[in-house]
Amino acid sequence: MSIAENIHHFEAQLQGTNCRLVAVTKTHPVALLQEAYNAxxxxxxxxxVQEMAAKQPELPVDIEWHLIGHLQTNKVKYIAPFVHTIQSVDSVKLLQEIEKQGAKNGRLINCFFQFHIADEETKTGLSILEAEEILQSEAYRAMRHVRLTGVMGIATNTDDEAQLRREFQELRSYFEKLKASYFPDSEAFREISMGMSADYRLAIEEGSTLIRVGSAIFGHRNYATSAS
Known part of the structure; x- marks a missing residue:
């Protein structure tokens, strides 16, 4: 199927749910992103960061750019002028840098806390206690250019549906705890980003509001070529 057909396939599956599609565009050239946009x-x-910053000027201005990979503090400045949401916040240090760059650019930048839910040490993310420590800190309370709008997690790379459901349920429970304790009156704090090409159906059933899909839209990536 074409990229357009794949986009329409996912949009059809998401009708009637509270979930939206994030097209994961890493390593794919601008021409393919334009195809997805046209669809x-x-x-x-x-x-x-480098890929996002290179592609953004080449594409329409109404694209909502989400940074979903690990973000180093020294690279926040390159995307702060335009990024819509940083889904991978995993430290107060990173949040402070986003606040600093948001202030420089006169922007309010949406952020998700990334939680460690997978049974894999290579995956990064916060624990619920670490997230609460950040929210209770003076540093966070002083921030004016950061807006926390949800949570993100990457499940274990497994075919075990029971395990995937447990991990998705864990992330949803973190969202619900933070919503009840820290954001009860915030309409903005509403996103649960979980589910990818292989496990998005389960994620939707468990309450995902954003699925991150790449290969099922664009095909397998070619890491040997430039994506700029």
Whole structure:
């Protein structure tokens, strides 16, 4: 199927749910992203700052750019002028840098806490206690250019549906705890980003509001070529 057909396939599956599609565009060239845009995709997810910063000027201005990969503090400045949401916040240090760059650019930047839910040490993310420590800190309370709008997690790479459900349920429970304790009156704090090409159906059943889909839209990536 074509990229457009794949986009329409996912949009059809998401009808009647509270979930939206983030097209994961890492390593894919601008021409393919334009195809996805022409088919109706508006939320694009990139893993690397350099790629996102290179592609953004080449594409329509109404794209909602989501940084979904690990973010180093020294690279926040390159995406702060335009990024819509940083889904991978995993430290107060990173949040402070986003606040600093948001202030420099006169912007309010949406952020998700990334939680460690997978049974894999290579995956990064916060524990619920670490997230609460950040929310209770003076540093966070002083922030004016950061807006926490949800949570993100990457499940274990497994075919075990029971395990995947447990991990998705764990992330949803973190969202619900933070919503009840820290954001009860916030309409903005509403996103649960979980589910990818292989496990998005389970994620939707468990309450995902954003699925991150790459290979099922664009095909397998070619890491040997430049994606700029």
């Amino acid at each position: 109706g995709a508006r939320l694009f997810g990139e893993n690397k």
